[in-house]
Amino acid sequence: MTEPQDGDIPDGLSAAELGMWQSFRNGTTYDLRTRDPVRDDPFAAHIWGPERSVGARTVARLLLSGPAARPGRVAALKLRGVRITGRLDLAGGRVSPYVELTGCRFEQEVVLPECHFTTLRMVGCAIPRLEAARLHTEGDLHLPRCRIERGIRLTDAQIGTDLLLNQLSVGPDRRGRALTADGLAVAQDLQAEMIETRGELSLRGAKVGGSLSLRGSRLRGTEGRRALNAPQLTVERTLYMTEAWVSVDTGNQGTTPPYGITRSTGTPARGTRSQVFECRGGVRLDDGRFGDAVDLHKARFVLARHEELSLRRIVTPELRFNAERPEEGRVVLNGAKVVTLIDVSTSWPGPGGLAMGGFVYENLVPYGHFPLTRRLEWVLAATPEYVPEPYERLASVMRSCGEDADAREVLLAKQRRRRETLPPAARLWGYIQDWTVAYGYRPGRAAVWMAVLWAAGTVAFSRYDPAAIKRDEHPEWNAALYALDLLVPVINLGQDGYWRLEGGWQWVGAALVLLGWILATTVAAGASRLLRRG
DSSP states (O other), X not given: OOOOOTTOOOTTOOHHHHHHHHHHHHTOEEEOOOSOHHHHOTTSSOOOOGGGEEEHHHHHHHHHHOOOOOTTOOOEEEEESOEEESOEEOTTOEEOSEEEEESOEESSOEEXXXXXXXXXXXXXXXXXXXXXXTOEESSOEEOTTOEETTOEEOTTOEESSOEEOTTOEEOOOTTSEEEEOTTOEESSOEEOTTOEEESEEEOTTOEESSOEEOTTXXXXXXXXXXXEEOTTXXXXXXXXXXXXXXXXXXXXXXXXXXXXXXXXXXXXXXXXXXXXXXXXXXXXXTTOEESSEEEOTTOEEEOOTTOEEEOTTOEEEEEEEOXXXXXXXXXXXXXXXXXXXXXXXXXXXXXXXXXXXXXXXXXXXXXXXXXXXXXXXXXXXHOSSOOHHXXXXXXXXXXXXTOHHHHHHHHHHHHHHHHTTSOHHHHHHHHHHHHHHGGGTSTHHHHHHHHHHHHHHHHHHTTOOOEESSTTSOOOOOHHHHHHHHHSSSOOOSOTTXXXXXXXXXXXXXXXXXXXXXXXXXXXXXXXXXXXXX
């Protein structure tokens, strides 16, 4: 082909390429569809002949050094129902025209590393593989409803506005990764709703200036790979891993209501059905930063025994943990920092399936009924061995919410759990403290026991007439005051020390003194804890 000059048409173009060339100069859509849905389906096995085919070299020539637009027009490549033959290679190029490809079929991979676009939209296209590391767009990058068999690479790509991947279907590359976007930077929103991946979705160190939505998506990890691998992910607003609404008639994505809408009934709007977010394989969001929230409402995590939903050291104002309970694997919140935790009692895994060492949260907002007994089971599940910090954190949060009685119950549960780690003698002493005054967290018990012992001692000593130690130096015998003087340590009521107990009465007096000291020390321990809390 000879180089065209201005509006000249190069030699050797096919009829389809000639039509595309003219449409490019006019900025109009070049449509080669037959209007037969089966024949126009780019994912079907039906062969598209030469009448619908253009060469990748001609497409590249138009995008990199195409002719000028006709007067009063804006040059743009807009294709519908076109088959691109050959390998489209724009590596390192600068593409100025607007690009929109809809329902097209690529015979070989698309190569766009270090390429610069204004806006690139490929909608419902069949692509063997998309190689676009360090791609740069001033505007959007759209790949909705595309089917890409051997993976996408967007490592260190920079998207000027939005990245739209809704209903994208991606298969694995040679390394088992479906979408590799480590270091990706998106200035605004990243929408990946109802996508299907058959391989790892990797977003390590990615940055999203708006929200990241994975509503209704289905992620599948491959052997030795996680389903979602996104450590050090930064999302300025909210990460959505929730359900989506799908049209019952067409199966296409409907309008997804914002958080809080339709939650009262739990049912989608008429004419739509709900598709939950499902992840089969490990999830890693370690060290992530989320500006508004992490929303896991109704999410389904299918984990193997060795796999994790890892939220280690994430920082977010709100964590909505309303997911389905994982049958296997672990949920790990070690070192995470959350202002408000919104959760459901049935979402958390049982013993051995939860770890939250160093997990810091300031407010608890249960979604539905979450009794204190279940909350204590939640802490127990996270601590196979006794650790005081989760109990103290829960008690502190409940106290800050005005639930002082529940906070005392949590601390009492902590003491009972600690007791099982002590040697036999200390454990016995713990049982005595628990049985008498519940480690000081139920001080009303002490008053009851003191009253009972005082009454018993008064009745017993009223039947006894002891001899004075010194005949001329003793007060008048008072059974009630004498029993109270023995029972209350330190304080002298003027009876103890003046009377001689003999025989079995010595054992009665010794029992009152011993029980009085036990009650006094446990009450003092409870009072000191109360003062420390104050």
